[in-house]
Amino acid sequence: MFSAADALGRALKSTGVCRAMPNFMKVGEVPRKRFSQFRREDGSLYSTEVMGLEGFSSDFSLLHHRHPPSSLLACEAVSSERIEFIDNHPLSPHLWHTARVEPAGDTVSARFVLCGNDDVVAGFVSAVAPSPLYRNAAADELFYVHEGAARLETIFGALDVGPGDYVLLPKGVTHRWLPATTLRALVFETTGHVKPPSRYLSAHGQFLQTAPYSELDLRAPAGPLQVEERGVEVLVRTRSGLTRYTFERHPFDVVGWFGCNYPFAFNIADFSPITGSFHRPPPVHQVFEAPQMVFCNFVPRMLDYDSRAMPIPSFHSNVDSDEFIFYAEGNFFSRRGSGIERGSVTLHPAGHVHGPHPGSVDKAAERVGQRTEEIAVMLDTFRPLRLARRAEAIEQSGYVHSWTARTS
Numbered sequence: 001m002f003s004a005a006d007a008l009g010r011a012l013k014s015t016g017v018c019r020a021m022p023n024f025m026k027v028g029e030v031p032r033k034r035f036s037q038f039r040r041e042d043g044s045l046y047s048t049e050v051m052g053l054e055g056f057s058s059d060f061s062l063l064h065h066r067h068p069p070s071s072l073l074a075c076e077a078v079s080s081e082r083i084e085f086i087d088n089h090p091l092s093p094h095l096w097h098t099a100r101v102e103p104a105g106d107t108v109s110a111r112f113v114l115c116g117n118d119d120v121v122a123g124f125v126s127a128v129a130p131s132p133l134y135r136n137a138a139a140d141e142l143f144y145v146h147e148g149a150a151r152l153e154t155i156f157g158a159l160d161v162g163p164g165d166y167v168l169l170p171k172g173v174t175h176r177w178l179p180a181t182t183l184r185a186l187v188f189e190t191t192g193h194v195k196p197p198s199r200y201l202s203a204h205g206q207f208l209q210t211a212p213y214s215e216l217d218l219r220a221p222a223g224p225l226q227v228e229e230r231g232v233e234v235l236v237r238t239r240s241g242l243t244r245y246t247f248e249r250h251p252f253d254v255v256g257w258f259g260c261n262y263p264f265a266f267n268i269a270d271f272s273p274i275t276g277s278f279h280r281p282p283p284v285h286q287v288f289e290a291p292q293m294v295f296c297n298f299v300p301r302m303l304d305y306d307s308r309a310m311p312i313p314s315f316h317s318n319v320d321s322d323e324f325i326f327y328a329e330g331n332f333f334s335r336r337g338s339g340i341e342r343g344s345v346t347l348h349p350a351g352h353v354h355g356p357h358p359g360s361v362d363k364a365a366e367r368v369g370q371r372t373e374e375i376a377v378m379l380d381t382f383r384p385l386r387l388a389r390r391a392e393a394i395e396q397s398g399y400v401h402s403w404t405a406r407t408s
């Protein structure tokens, strides 16, 4: 749906701007001056940790620990499944059903990868158990919670999340997921940083009045957890696999932090859709961007309302992008008879012309001025996505023929 060259240009240009979050936050106990001597009541020093993007040249946060965060007792390799990717050849669209991903394990061990490339790995998780303490040292992690609820504990503090929440965990943030119920979620691991689209922000970083969401819609961790514990294991993901660190002290011993680089949640219901008298293309639905990709969401909204409007997407050939869509809620009018259901994912690759399914175009004109209650999350990548071989287990065969008109 999202192959506009202007979007590609914007995303590429944005790679030079590494703005983590527009909001400056100050949480818990912090010193009057940054990089100053910050002491407890007994006169001993706190340990300051800088978490900065692009080395020391972009957005950052300063966290103040009770103990040095670098005191490592042990370091060992952990065997983990290596994802086997295959080219999307012969070039085909794909349809996967995440409802077939069985609940098992935790958000780290039970990821069911669907596809990926050097920029992003997209998967689904149906987690039932608390995750270990974990940090991804190779990627930002963006979750979209489809079902369930969880408490997310991080080095910055805790967030309670539920259906419709995006949760962004910046690269390097130690955390753990504690599902309250089975947590079913999309998981995107991005090599570059995920952030609000630059075009939604002023030169000084404030959300513009024309943006579909604002600072008021973003939820940051409530406060530092201040955990005191010794001999704590943390799993670290790198490009080589998983490493288990054992730290002398718990990494959640932070007493306060400030800055612009921190995890946050944003609920899709807080995205205010931009509608029009005629078709508005997918860029109006954009929610985040990262190098070589954009994220969009389609939310309940008024359909095109001019009496001559065609309130359904045109056929499109994705000249510059592979299109990954997760169908979260609703009846997906334009996909009638395709096999797409709640929780399905489609991959429509560059070079494959697609659009509304047979039967839906003729009915579209009747929908002028009506509402749609559909909710979908889309990732468009500007480099081809490869297929995880394991994803074949939840794939619906024959999707490639689903645009062919049926006579009976």
Ligand SMILES: [Fe+2]
Residues within 6 Å of the ligand: 001, 002, 316, 323, 348, 354, 355
């Ligand atoms: Fe599309």
